[in-house]
Amino acid sequence: MSSATWIVLFVLGTGVSLGSSWLLVSRLERLGERVGMSEALLGMVAALAADAPEITSAVTALAHGQAAVGAGVVVGSNVFNLAALLGLGAVVAGRIRLHRRVIWLSGTVALWVALVCVLTVLGLCSAIVGLILVAVVLAPYLVVLGSKPERIARLPLPTAWTRWLTAAVHEEELEIDEAVTAPRGTWRDAVVAAVMLVTVVAASTLMESAGTTLGTRFGMADIITGGLVLAIVTSLPNAVAAVYLAARGRGAAVLSTALNSNALNIAVGLLLPAAITGLGPRTGQGVMVAGWYAGLTVLALAFAYRDKGLTRLSGAVIIGAYLVFVAALIASTLGGHVSPVMALFPAALVAGVSVLLLAWPRRSADARPALPPGWSRSRAWHVSLALCAGIAVVDAATGHRLVLIGLLAIGPCCALVSGRWRGTAATGAIALGLGVLLGLPDGVFATYIQYAFLAAIAIVGCVATACAAVIEQRQTG
Secondary structure, three states: OHHHHHHHHHHHHHHHHHHHHHHHHHHHHHHHOOOOEEEHHHHHHHHHHHHOOOHHHHHHHHHHHOOOHHHHHHHHHHHHHHHHHHHHHHHHHOOOEEEEHHHHHHHHHHHHHHHHHHHHHOOOOHHHHHHHHHHHHHHHHHHHOOOOHHHHHOOOOOOOOOOOHHHHHHHHHHHHHHHHHOOOHHHHHHHHHHHHHHHHHHHHHHHHHHHHHHHHHHHOOHHHHHHHHHHHHHHHHHHHHHHHHHEEEEEEEHHHHHHHHHHHHHHHHHHHHHHHHHHOOOOOOHHHHHHHHHHHHHHHHHHHHHHHHEEEHHHHHHHHHHHHHHHHHHHOOOOOOOOOOHHHHHHHHHHHHHHHHHHHOOOOOOOOOOOOOOOHHHHHHHHHHHHHHHHHHHHHHHHHHHOOOHHHHHHHHHHHHOOOHHHHHHHHHHHHHHHHHOHHOOOOOHHHHHHHHHHHHHHHHHHHHHHHHHHHHHHHO
């Protein structure tokens, strides 16, 4: 078949898969309400249903021996979830308020799953051992979420622990109760759910096959096909839902959606099928994706715990870190120019900036900080321009040995913190212009690599400008 036909099939499979997963979520919520599930456990079931596209795509790829694509879809979608659900949600909402007990409860499980994922991808433990390690923590967590307070009190734990768990689950239930509202299901909902499940599996299989075929024809690395393209596309329903919940002030629901979705992705979409088919040989890019997933999880939880939620500034930092990840991943596949080890270098820069931000004094929980202490809006904009200029100078000086065009997307993300759409749009346009010029010293001028970087900068600039417009309207209205 021609490439145009495969593109049509990819778009068709994507649309049907995402639409079917949305219907599947709604029907499972109704059925869960009928059998008396707790709101927290019902949210977990909804997250599993919403993850059906990426899980199916990953299982299909692993079954076909495409380990890089399968692992990339799951772990790459987890990195995207943290940026889109938590980062973008905080930027749009201004602040996502969270109880620290909820952060401890969900965050402990999330960190454990991320650690096991890294150990498995590194080859330090097998997929079977990794699955057991995840199940040891995830199974009790599900039991606690599905238990009523009186049942938690009867658990064989110290009294202080049971009281703490009861309070944490209650705080999470308060917000998820309003976020997940569904009528009692009927037998019709069960039939629709079964049909939608089959449809999601079939459409996601078609989407994965079309995506990998197109990636091969266009010379795209498997890790890019899985870790970026398929990962982002399959995670869009969760991202839209989370931004909507964040705008309504449902912080615990947003955090649970992001962290629980990621945990289920690793357990069901990666470790379970890999225990049967194998994970394949270790690759530098695979290790890099897993490392960024774990690191970004730590960063998001650190910000959330320090500020009792996520602010617009921390959300912008999380988004910026994801953009650095995208640039580093693309750079690691340029063949001879940048090795996977060198592509990990930007992670050190992100870690350094994050440590500085975490070291700043925490503001009052009632404030809605959008800027670092002592900063003005004009200073934030000037810093965004300085970042673009600094990246351009380093990129031009290193030539083809280090391609940093993708890092220019940090510029509009930094300008977004100022909450002014005109300045954000101007920074995005400057970053795009620099991206065009840097194609010459990088040796990638007028190639698909440069076009991919420019497209990413343009998309980020447009999204950042739109978010800045929303922020400015809220602040002035």
